[in-house]
Amino acid sequence: MKYAQDIETKDSAVPPPRKIPREIAxxxxxxxxxxxxxxxxxxGASVRVLESLDTLEPAARTLIVTHRMRDLLGAAVERSIVNEIRRFELxxxxxxxxxSLKNPDxxxxxxxxxxxxxxxxRHAGAKIELGKRxxxxxADGRGLALEFERSGDGAREEVRADAVIGSDGAASRVARSAGWAPLDTAPLIQAIVPLPKGxxxxxxxxxxxxxxxxxxxxxxxxSPERGALGLIGESGPEARRRLEEFMEKRGFEPIAFQGARVPVYSNWVxxxxxxxxxxxxxxGDAAAQVKVTTVGGTVTGFRGALGVARLILNGGRSAELHRLRRELDLHxxxxxxLHRFEQADYSRLVDLLNDRAKRSLAEYSRDEAWKLLWRVCLRQPRLALLGLRGLLMGRRAAARPGE
Ligand SMILES: Cc1cc2nc3c(=O)[nH]c(=O)nc-3n(C[C@H](O)[C@H](O)[C@H](O)COP(=O)(O)OP(=O)(O)OC[C@H]3O[C@@H](n4cnc5c(N)ncnc54)[C@H](O)[C@@H]3O)c2cc1C
Known part of the structure; x- marks a missing residue:
């Protein structure tokens, strides 16, 4: 099985190949x-994946991603797609x-x-080892020594590698061990609910x-029967309380809850x-590669992984990482x-979504934020002014990402 984004794809800013690290963990x-x-x-690298869970069965999570995922992963992704979205109602x-979306989410x-x-x-040759925390x-001689705890017996195990990729999520222990600062995070909570009639x-x-x-x-x-109803909050208990109040007011009955803290991108890591x-x-989340407008991190995490893989295999800089950084900075x-918007600003935002602005939103996805913003500004300049006003006239005191 081959990925749609082949690693041999030429990355214009990348110098010619040099030595690949022998062992990558x-x-x-x-x-x-x-x-x-x-x-x-x-x-062609020798790769071991070390995962703390005992099975490849993480907690259930309903994800919405843009069609960009298909460009990255190719045909294999079809098996994990449970629904397609063609329309947003605000x-x-x-x-x-x-x-309406031109390309479905x-x-x-x-x-x-x-x-x-x-x-x-595995098909490409990587070894996956489960139950290793x-x-x-x-640093150890010519490379790195990593210490793991095995689940079950709690025994310690040492793994040697020339390069390590920390993809252990928002609270990355790899990042802490290597001296990166902890990330800001926000709670994301969603309830699985029956869809309202109609x-x-x-x-x-x-x-x-x-x-x-x-x-x-x-x-x-x-699915036609169920959906994920959720919000991103500023504190965990508060987010849960708000979600429960929202469900009660609108008569939603929760079937199950999903939630965790997600990184809030406040600077390129x-x-x-x-x-x-x-x-x-x-x-991925370990590097806060998350669009902070929507806190979606799946596609941007894949792009971060693609950038790092190219960087390791080809040596030097990666144009993909440069593009990802520009995109995350725009978000x-x-x-x-948006963090400074009050009710009147949101009312105006929805009123300003005329047919021309909606066409831009339909054509470009949130994984093409520069193109999207440019088109929206051309087609509805008052939306750009509204956004600028939000930036200049801050009113909300708390929790402004990146400040
Ligand atoms: C409820 C919820 C809904 C979401 N919805 C969306 C959405 O709709 N769209 C979207 O794009 N994004 C969404 N996100 C965000 C998205 O899930 C994340 O950005 C994405 O999963 C990050 O992937 P990752 O591989 O970087 O990290 P993670 O998925 O966090 O994976 C980290 C892995 O590292 C393992 N690990 C952790 N510590 C260790 C250790 N010490 N040793 C070994 N292994 C370790 C973990 O077990 C895990 O397997 C949502 C997040 C939540 C919480």
Whole structure:
């Protein structure tokens, strides 16, 4: 099975190939780590993935991603897609606007995605070792020595590697061991609920209620019967309370809850450090590669993994990482503006979504933020002014990402 983004794809800013590290240890066998492992193994590296869970069955999580995922992963991704989204409905203060998508968003079940990525990585030659919890690392002679605790008997195990990829999530222990600063995080919580009668299964609903959250509430159908209703909050208990109140008011009955803390991108995290003769890289949530407008990190984590894999295999800089950084920085700018929006601003935003602006939103996805913003500004300049006003006229005192 081959990835759509072949590692041999030419990255214009990359100098010619140089020596590949002999042994690469990938710590964390989830989306970003398994994708990096597969690409590296496909490129000829010797790769071990070390994952703390005993099985490749992470907790259930309903993910919405843009069609960019198909470009990155190719045909293999189809097995993990449970639904497609063709329309967004935005609500605020009694107003609404609908945006149809030219390329549908994909609803993905994380477990199936992880299993597909693991299969691809193994097929490319990577070894996956489960039940191994990373503890610490140190420079050791010509490379690095990593210490793991085995689940079950709690025994210690040492693994040697020339390069390490930390893909162990928002609270990355690899990053802490190697001296990176901890990341800011925010709680994301969603309840699986029956869809309201008459709700189209290809339509996501979004509610902007700035007195509850500077982000938004969403309802994402995963099938014609059920969907994920959630929000990003600023504190865990508060987010849960808001979600329960929201469900009670609108008559939603939770079937199950999903939640965890997600990184809040507040600055580009340098993705590489040297320790002795070895190199340590971060990808995915461990490097806060998350779009801070929506706190979606799946596609951006894959792009981070692709960038690091190219960097290791080809040597030098990676144009993909440069593009990802520009994209994440733009989302940060937008989030800083949105974080200051009050109800009147959201009402105006929804009112300003005229047909021309909606067409831009339909054509470009949130993984092409520069193109999207440029087109929206051309077609509805007053939206750009509204965003600028948000940036300049800060009113919300608390929790402004990146400040
Ligand atoms: C409820 C919820 C809903 C979300 N919805 C969306 C969405 O709709 N769209 C979207 O794009 N993003 C969404 N996200 C964010 C997205 O899930 C993450 O950005 C993405 O999963 C990050 O992948 P990752 O591989 O970098 O890290 P993770 O998925 O966090 O994986 C880290 C891996 O490392 C392992 N690990 C941790 N510590 C150690 C250790 N010490 N030793 C060995 N292994 C270790 C973990 O077991 C895990 O397998 C959501 C997040 C949450 C919490």
């Amino acid at each position: 990938v710590v964390g066998g989830s989306a970003a780590g398994l994708y990096a492992a597969g690409l590296l193994a496909q490129g 609500f605020t203060d009694g107003r609404s606007a609908a945006v 994909l609803i993905v079940e994380r477990r199936a995605l992880i299993q597909m990525l693991a299969e691809s990585a 990373f503890q610490a690392l140190r 709700m189209a299964p290809d339509t996501v609903r979004v509610w902007f209620i700035p007195r509850d959250t500077p982000y938004f509430y969403w309802l994402i159908p995963e 340098p993705i590489r450090k040297r320790l002795g003769q070895g190199s340590i890289y971060l990808v 940060l700018l937008l989030r800083r503006s």
